[in-house]
Amino acid sequence: MRMIVLLACCSLLLITLNACIRDAPYKIAGPNMPLQLNDGWEVAAPEDVGISRQSLDSIYTQFIAEDRFFNAKSLLVVKDGKLVFETYCRDLQDRDRYSNIQSVTKSVTSLVFGIIYSEHYVDSLSQTLYSILPDKFPSDGSKRTITMRDLFTMRSGILFDNDVFSVEIYTDESRDPVKYILNKPMYAEPGEEFYYRDCDPHLLSYAITRLTGRSEEVWARERLFAPLGIEDYYWDSDHFGTSMGAHGLHLRPRDLAKIGQMVLNNGVWRGRQIVDSAWIAESTRQQTTTSYQVAPDIRGYGYYWWVLPRWDAIEAWGHGGNSILIVPNQALVIVMTSMPHTDNDVVGTRSEQFHELVSPLIGGS
Amino acid sequence: MCERSFFVALRKELSIIRFTRPLGSRQIEGRILHRARESRLEVKSHFSMDKISLVGSEFKPGKRLATAFVITLLFSVNACPETKQSPADPARHLGVVLGAGIGSYREDLVVPISFDGPAFILGGQYSVRTARNSLQIRLCISAAPLKNRFSHEAYSTTLELRPSWTRMVWSNGHSRQFWGGIALPLQMRNLFLASWDDAHLYWLTTHSLAVVGEYHTSLPRLGYTVIRLDLPIIGLVSRPPDYRYRQQEPLNHFSYHFSAPNKSFDLKTIWGFQSPLLQVMIRPESRGTLLSLGLELALDHCREPKDIWILNTRLLVRYQWKIS
Numbered sequence A: 001m002r003m004i005v006l007l008a009c010c011s012l013l014l015i016t017l018n019a020c021i022r023d024a025p026y027k028i029a030g031p032n033m034p035l036q037l038n039d040g041w042e043v044a045a046p047e048d049v050g051i052s053r054q055s056l057d058s059i060y061t062q063f064i065a066e067d068r069f070f071n072a073k074s075l076l077v078v079k080d081g082k083l084v085f086e087t088y089c090r091d092l093q094d095r096d097r098y099s100n101i102q103s104v105t106k107s108v109t110s111l112v113f114g115i116i117y118s119e120h121y122v123d124s125l126s127q128t129l130y131s132i133l134p135d136k137f138p139s140d141g142s143k144r145t146i147t148m149r150d151l152f153t154m155r156s157g158i159l160f161d162n163d164v165f166s167v168e169i170y171t172d173e174s175r176d177p178v179k180y181i182l183n184k185p186m187y188a189e190p191g192e193e194f195y196y197r198d199c200d201p202h203l204l205s206y207a208i209t210r211l212t213g214r215s216e217e218v219w220a221r222e223r224l225f226a227p228l229g230i231e232d233y234y235w236d237s238d239h240f241g242t243s244m245g246a247h248g249l250h251l252r253p254r255d256l257a258k259i260g261q262m263v264l265n266n267g268v269w270r271g272r273q274i275v276d277s278a279w280i281a282e283s284t285r286q287q288t289t290t291s292y293q294v295a296p297d298i299r300g301y302g303y304y305w306w307v308l309p310r311w312d313a314i315e316a317w318g319h320g321g322n323s324i325l326i327v328p329n330q331a332l333v334i335v336m337t338s339m340p341h342t343d344n345d346v347v348g349t350r351s352e353q354f355h356e357l358v359s360p361l362i363g364g365s
Numbered sequence B: 001m002c003e004r005s006f007f008v009a010l011r012k013e014l015s016i017i018r019f020t021r022p023l024g025s026r027q028i029e030g031r032i033l034h035r036a037r038e039s040r041l042e043v044k045s046h047f048s049m050d051k052i053s054l055v056g057s058e059f060k061p062g063k064r065l066a067t068a069f070v071i072t073l074l075f076s077v078n079a080c081p082e083t084k085q086s087p088a089d090p091a092r093h094l095g096v097v098l099g100a101g102i103g104s105y106r107e108d109l110v111v112p113i114s115f116d117g118p119a120f121i122l123g124g125q126y127s128v129r130t131a132r133n134s135l136q137i138r139l140c141i142s143a144a145p146l147k148n149r150f151s152h153e154a155y156s157t158t159l160e161l162r163p164s165w166t167r168m169v170w171s172n173g174h175s176r177q178f179w180g181g182i183a184l185p186l187q188m189r190n191l192f193l194a195s196w197d198d199a200h201l202y203w204l205t206t207h208s209l210a211v212v213g214e215y216h217t218s219l220p221r222l223g224y225t226v227i228r229l230d231l232p233i234i235g236l237v238s239r240p241p242d243y244r245y246r247q248q249e250p251l252n253h254f255s256y257h258f259s260a261p262n263k264s265f266d267l268k269t270i271w272g273f274q275s276p277l278l279q280v281m282i283r284p285e286s287r288g289t290l291l292s293l294g295l296e297l298a299l300d301h302c303r304e305p306k307d308i309w310i311l312n313t314r315l316l317v318r319y320q321w322k323i324s
Helices: A002-018 A053-064 A092-096 A104-118 A148-152 A162-171 A177-182 A199-212 A216-228 A253-264 A277-283 A351-362 B065-078
Strands: A072-079 A082-088 A249-251 A306-308 A313-318 A322-327 A332-338 B002-010 B013-021 B027-034 B039-046 B052-054 B057-059 B091-107 B115-129 B133-147 B153-172 B176-183 B186-192 B202-219 B223-238 B265-269 B277-283 B290-302 B308-322
Touching (some): A002 B308, A072 A092, A072 A253, A082 A253, A092 A253, A104 A199, A104 A216, A104 A249, A104 A253, A104 A277, A104 A313, A162 A177, A177 A199, A216 A253, A249 A253, A253 A313, A253 A322, A313 A351, A322 A351, B091 B133, B091 B290, B115 B153, B153 B202, B202 B290, B202 B308, B277 B308
Antiparallel strands (some): A306 A313, A313 A322, A322 A332, B013 B027, B027 B039, B091 B115, B133 B153, B153 B186, B176 B202, B186 B202, B202 B223, B223 B265, B223 B277, B290 B308
């Protein structure tokens, strides 16, 4: 009996001691009115642009709750070209720090390619990748018909799942990433079937470098970021020095909003045409159907932009909850950033959760 | 053949167990002298623990297996050939350490939410001891599956090598002693927060110099109680960089390689990291095989680049065989 009592006391002691390490609040109820800074953004009160304070308060309350949107970091709303809502729920310094935006990088790759395309480095999107990188292709001719359009619409047919892409390409440091990708088997004929993968945008980044002699990151820095006033960024590259076309770009939340506003304005920022408007129109138009066909979350795919028929909107979406949501008919841009490496099924924010959060701002079904 | 006595509490009454063990034999024979009732019981035990027989009755296998195990264990603690050993002669022991308890982790580099779960420890210990000096080397590995209040999963492993040397600095005869010394613990505490960051490993690795204090006191019927505190005062500390909250490690460098947690060491004092280890162990008096049971509490905290808190509390069993 004494032994049982002693063991029970010991167990109680252990449990009690371990309770000493307590949870701290991990979200902060910080301000949500943007400050006027000298960074190219004009700020305004929500009421001045026709957004109700009540709907923003509702969104804010959900956003800072600790049992939802676990990994969220920032939420910004731009209406009529004015920043009307801005909050940082983990650290107020996140406003001034760049963060990994994951697959939002793909949409930036699309914009960079649009700049190159308008300078006629590529004749048409029907041009084959083989015509640009012939030395990288295996002797087997099955992949030689892959076109630039196939790469943009995730229809190259190359079977290389995202679960193993980064590990095999970057961690294992394959000797030649392009050859490595092009030696993978096919899941379908080129142009046949949409399959969301990182390898297609990365092949496109290699194509940009080969076509122009400059990396995608250099093009972005000089022709996209500089006109937008984006100076503080980081872009991962592989061990060949090639910018990662699918993910790995790091931007600040306000700079993401600038990209969104520029796309909303058909490639124009503060009166300057940065990306050709024809490319913006073509790349944000649905080019292929996807596996997301359940209402209301039906999604099409443009050239590295998700197309949301529900709101006539387009979206750049990155793993975990990184988004630029653009609703042209309401002149609305919504940006969310989140911790980039969370498990999507547990902690990460899924796109449908984000859409539900902001739907009061957009309306419709 | 040796013949020794020791005290053991059986149920509520004090008993004296006397036993003999022929050298070279696996069999233990003994007698329980039941003082309270002035009766005398004979015990015969085998290492196979399949049978314990008492004079006039028999413990049946299964029904009394737990009792048989305890008695046999206690017998084996003392079941050794008596050696004529001078106090200055070193006694060497080698054995296993087993433990189970609760681990709590909070890594503020990712999120200041604690992850808790059962923690298990397994290892070995080598010790050399004379009347006034003691050298111990403990090598352990522990593992803990963890969850936070939202049931988000995480996993932790710890590798620890803890050599220490202590010397008796004060003694009140045989009943109370104070030992002091130093330890050089190397501890690699790894944390994989699978739900919150599936791309990186988090860690607190320390190579430290610790002061050690031990208080020994004899307990009637139970042997000794040893209370030991290891308090690191200076050491080399390695932590992950603080940018992972927003940025991945460069892809051509990141890996889960074993060496990764050992990079970028900083020299820190007790103000920069705290890693006290408190043990309260009960050890039956013996000069042969050593059995220790007790509690261990290990706290680890480092404030840079952001706070990490680790608390492990566990029940510990240490069983050592004399090797010379």
